[in-house]
Amino acid sequence: MPNLVVIGTQWGDEGKGKIVDLLAEQADAVVRFQGGNNAGHTMVVNQEQFISHLLPSGILQGKKCYIGNGVVVDPKVLLEEIDFFNSRNIDITPEKLSISERSHLILPHHKTIDSGREALKGKAKIGTTGRGIGPCYEDKSARRGLRFVELCDPELFERALTEVLKEKNHYIEHYLKMEPCDINAIISEYQEYGKRLKPFVTNVSVALSQQIHNNQNILFEGAQGTHLDIDHGTYPFVTSSNTVAGNACNGSGVGPKDLGHIMGIVKAYTTRVGQGPFPTELMDDIGDQIQEKGAEFGATTGRRRRCGWLDLVLIENAARLNGLTCFAITKLDVLTGIDTINICTGYEYQGKKIDGFPGNLNILADVKPVFETLPGWTETLTHIRQYEHLPQNTKNYLEKIERITGIPIYVVSVGPGREQTIIKKNPFY
8 A cells, every 4th residue: 555644653743744754755645634833844955944834744845735624724824834935946836735625714713712712721721822723623613614615715705704703703802801803804814815825725535536546655644743632632731633543534535445554753752842741751951951952842833842751651552543553763863872761661650550541631640650771872873874773772772662562663763854864664665
């Protein structure tokens, strides 16, 4: 099967952008199937850094890219991103990018509600990016959302938005105590966006079906990570969509039989942005060292990421939820120079070992990680391109991950550049 799904296994920020960019060389198409511009994929090509928030990573490879119906799209942000890439001599045309007519729109009232709610919660806030993602998915589920199919029909868009904003402005003004949204200004602004984006809008499900029929390689990329999934993550400190592999089908309009390998991206340590329990978090000099050396700041928000040891309870949970068939390990080079490295292989709660990853956050916040300690390495990894050339202690670390999880490692990243990668096995074949 030529198709491949790439999934984050932790709390996002695993380095999916680089891996998708690398694998896109062998793909005919790249599909983004969920999330919004609350995610950022960082790619480094010829020493130049690119960050995409909505455009699939394959756009740098000149591949056909799709934004699926499971993605919520801020048209203004998308156009800014298209203009930015065009200014860097990466042409974004309707021949290269298609947007599902069924993708929902993030509108100004979504962002107002998002930031207003977080402000009201104070210290109890969830830690959203404030980009309107949650309220947009909320409206989608409540059948109150607007999609690209409406945006491309000015009369339909005006009628639908006017009806929705009557309710939303009442909530914004009287509950959130914020300025209501200007209906006429939004209509005028977004109808212009609709004119520009209409050539990109199509039935993505039909287009992908044709490519599958022609046995072309399709790469499906998700945003965030497994443990930010609305159903399976550390709720309520999660995103507002399904981030697991099963949503590659629902969020793009293909059937389960059309998926092949499911690759889980595993950062060689664990990071988390925002609130929520983090069993292996390091609150010491080693945590600071990893954070600084790994440049652990959110690509979208710039927020400092919390850092900790690799948590295989977390990874095994992701493996089961996604049906993972292989791993890509990222940022392995960041661990160079640490004398001893811990791997969490289990949790204890109130003195007893527990099975699996608990759904009760009070329990998760109180578990004690069970660690296995391995010797570290001092050798530089960034120049290595063959697995057998890695230091023995580095290979021992990777092979421990494989033995405990039972999942093979296909790809190892030893630096931010596309070329700083070891391919043990090609996941497309």
